[in-house]
Amino acid sequence: xxxxxxxxxxxxxxxxxxxxxxxELTHAELLDQAARAAAALTRLGVRAGDRVAVHLxxxxxxxxxxxxxxxxDVVRGSLPVGLRPHELRDRIxxxxxKIVITADGEQRCGEQQPLKQLVDRALTGCPGVRNVLVVxxxxxPVSWKPGRDLWWxxxxxxxxxxxxxxxx
Numbered sequence: 001x002x003x004x005x006x007x008x009x010x011x012x013x014x015x016x017x018x019x020x021x022x023x024e025l026t027h028a029e030l031l032d033q034a035a036r037a038a039a040a041l042t043r044l045g046v047r048a049g050d051r052v053a054v055h056l057x058x059x060x061x062x063x064x065x066x067x068x069x070x071x072x073d074v075v076r077g078s079l080p081v082g083l084r085p086h087e088l089r090d091r092i093x094x095x096x097x098k099i100v101i102t103a104d105g106e107q108r109c110g111e112q113q114p115l116k117q118l119v120d121r122a123l124t125g126c127p128g129v130r131n132v133l134v135v136x137x138x139x140x141p142v143s144w145k146p147g148r149d150l151w152w153x154x155x156x157x158x159x160x161x162x163x164x165x166x167x168x
Contacts, residue, residue, distance in 0.1 A: 015060050018107040023060055030064065033156065037068035040155040044131050046099055048073035053097035053129075055079035055088065055119055057106040061135045061152060065101050081106065081115065088122035092129065099131050101152070105138040116142050 012027040025033065046052060052074050056062040069076035077095040079088055092100065100123070105114045116134055120143050123129055134142065135152040 013060055013063060015058075017059075018110070025060060030067070033060075033064045034067035034071060036156040036159045037064050037152075038071040039159050040133070041068055041072060041074065041099065043155075043158070044099060044150075046072060046074055049075070050099075051075045051077055051095045051097045053077045053079050053092050053095060053100045055081065055100060055102040055115065056135060057081050057103060057108075057115070057137075059103065059106075059135065059137060061101070061103070081113075083118075085118050085121035088118060089125045092122060092126045097126075097129055099133065100129055101133045101135070103135040103137045104142045105140055107138065112138050112140060114140070120145070 009026050009028065011024050012030045013023075013025040015023045017023075041052065052065070052069055054062060054065050054069075054076055056065065066076055068074075075095070077091070077097060079091055079100075083091070100119055102115050102119045104116045105112050107113075116132075119132060123132070130148070132145075132149045133152045133155060134149055
């Protein structure tokens with residue numbers, strides 16, 4: 001038991017952002033966030049075999065989304081951040097994604113780069129996408145489609161109590 005406790009309290013993920021901010025997640029925190037993300041995806045109707053498109057820069061939420069998809073036996077499709085809207089549209093259609101996970105933007109080479117805006121343009125031709133989960137990373141205005149777009153932190157924050165064993 002003591003070894004398991006030590007393992008879950010060790011840092012599993014250390015992320016250093018471009019403006020030199022560091023985020024660390026322990027094994028326990030990473031597993032908890034993955035369980036919450038899996039529960040959020042389940043609440044949004046994602047089932048085994050469905051496809052989730054992940055359009056995130058290298059941030060902790062990308063790892064969390066990967067773990068959540070694995071828990072649910074969901075196909076996680078990666079959408080590189082550098083793609084143009086028509087390329088994103090083609091890939092989202094090809095994978096028949098039900099959910100897209102993206103960020104409001106990213107910091108690259110000292111400049112803020114919008115990501116959600118690109119996804120919005122891509123989704124004009126993707127009627128099969130039910131929801132867009134948006135990770136908040138930058139302080140900037142974000143276009144929003146009510147009923148489709150949801151904040152990642154709000155959806156994961158719905159689960160304040162320990163999750164059932166099936167999610168942990």
